[in-house]
Amino acid sequence: MPDERAAGERVTNGRILRLVKSGPELRALESGQVDAVLDPATGTAILLPEALRALAAAGAGGPAANSLLATLSREDYQSLLGELEPATLTLGEVLYEPGERIRHVYFPNDGQVSLLMVMADHKALEVGLVGREGMVGIPLVFGADASPVRALVQGSGSALRMKAAGFHEAFGRLPLLQRELYRYAYAKMIQARQTAACNRFHPVAARLARWLLLTGDRVRSDQFHLTHEFLADTLGIRRVGVTNAASDLQRRKLISYRRGNIRILDRKGLRAAACPCYEIVRNLAS
Numbered sequence: 001m002p003d004e005r006a007a008g009e010r011v012t013n014g015r016i017l018r019l020v021k022s023g024p025e026l027r028a029l030e031s032g033q034v035d036a037v038l039d040p041a042t043g044t045a046i047l048l049p050e051a052l053r054a055l056a057a058a059g060a061g062g063p064a065a066n067s068l069l070a071t072l073s074r075e076d077y078q079s080l081l082g083e084l085e086p087a088t089l090t091l092g093e094v095l096y097e098p099g100e101r102i103r104h105v106y107f108p109n110d111g112q113v114s115l116l117m118v119m120a121d122h123k124a125l126e127v128g129l130v131g132r133e134g135m136v137g138i139p140l141v142f143g144a145d146a147s148p149v150r151a152l153v154q155g156s157g158s159a160l161r162m163k164a165a166g167f168h169e170a171f172g173r174l175p176l177l178q179r180e181l182y183r184y185a186y187a188k189m190i191q192a193r194q195t196a197a198c199n200r201f202h203p204v205a206a207r208l209a210r211w212l213l214l215t216g217d218r219v220r221s222d223q224f225h226l227t228h229e230f231l232a233d234t235l236g237i238r239r240v241g242v243t244n245a246a247s248d249l250q251r252r253k254l255i256s257y258r259r260g261n262i263r264i265l266d267r268k269g270l271r272a273a274a275c276p277c278y279e280i281v282r283n284l285a286s
Contacts, residue, residue, distance in 0.1 A: 065109035066160065067133045071180045079174075083166035089113065089153045091225065095136060096147035104161045105137030106130075111157025112218050116150040116233060124150065125199075126234040127192050131155075131218025134184050140167055141181050154230060155219050187284045194277055194284075199236050202275040205245040207235055209274035212255065212264060214281060222264040249273065 069077060087104075089111030096102060098118050106113065113136045115128035127149065130136050136151050145164065162170070171178060198207055211234060216222050231242045246257045254270045256263045264270055271278065 065132060065158075066107040066135075068135055068180055068184060069107055069160070072174070072176055076174050076176060080162070080170055083162045083170065084160040085162070087159045087161040089155075089157050089159050091153055091156045093153040095151040095153065097150055098148060100147050101145055102137050102140055102147050103164055105135055105140060105164065105167045106159045106161045107135050108132050108159045109157060110219060111153060111159055112155030112215065114152045114154040114230075114234065116152055117148075118150050124233045125236045127195065128188055129154075129214060129218070132220075133218070134188070135181065137164075137167070138181070138185050138188065140164060141171065141185055154226065155215065155224060157219070191281050191284055194280055198275060198277040202277065204235065204237055204241050205248045206273060206275040207277075208242070208245040209249060209254070209270050210278040210281075211235065212249075212262065213267070213270055213274055213278050216264055216267075217282065222267065224262055225260050226262055227260045 069080075072080070084107075087106065089106070089108065095104075095106060095113065108131055110132060113130045114126050115130065115136075116124040117127050118124045137147075139145070139147060171181070198210070202210075208231070211231075215224055215226070228239045228242045231246075232239045235242065246255070249255045249270070250257055252269065252273065254264070254266045254273060256265060
């Protein structure tokens with residue numbers, strides 16, 4: 001579970017300092033002369049604390065990047081700013097484990113979080129995907145304070161987060177926030193049922209095409225990084241199944257896939273290759 005410090009501080013003291021261990025770069029980091037660090041493993045620019053705070057302050061008067069927050073009135077959104085804090089979502093970071101108390105809710109801006117059911121034999125299967133359209137921590141809406149799933153960051157990016165106590169208070173006093181979160185929770189329930197049926201009846205290549213399109217929609221990019229292992233968990237198949245499906249899509253010149261780096265080459269063709277569930281889930285998320 002992430003600690004209580006600002007997200008940029010976690011990254012600076014952990015992963016980024018492992019990338020930059022000494023020399024002028026480290027001194028620049030520690031002196032506050034650097035606003036962001038480029039992670040060469042993912043190509044992601046990670047904002048440091050001061051830059052995150054400045055960005056949040058600059059955007060306080062403008063529209064929210066997260067679609068759920070953007071549905072609020074300007075007055076309601078302004079009333080939340082004292083509780084919302086910027087956070088960096090780092091690829092591979094676990095926000096909650098099953099049974100763990102939910103201490104924060106997250107509203108992704110351009111990051112992406114996978115919700116995984118973890119079985120007794122430690123195998124995992126994706127049952128939900130949250131991007132800028134939603135919120136991570138939806139059990140709090142229904143009065144539950146523990147997560148039933150593992151919330152795993154599968155696309156680095158930024159988010160706004162709020163402590164659980166602050167969320168409960170805001171949820172109780174803002175009817176529009178209540179309405180939008182209930183609508184979102186219902187949509188996620190339908191998506192989960194659709195995904196369960198998809199995993200049972202549709203070919204792996206079509207399911208992979210569907211999932212890549214949904215990922216591209218959420219991160220607003222045709223390029224992203226996903227490992228074979230993660231895709232296997234997502235689709236509920238063995239890694240060799242991912243290899244075969246990705247090779248099929250590559251042969252058709254729909255994607256390129258090398259060492260986890262994926263690029264959608266032909267979005268129209270990939271939509272034709274995807275199962276009908278893509279359009280169904282996409283419409284529910286909009």
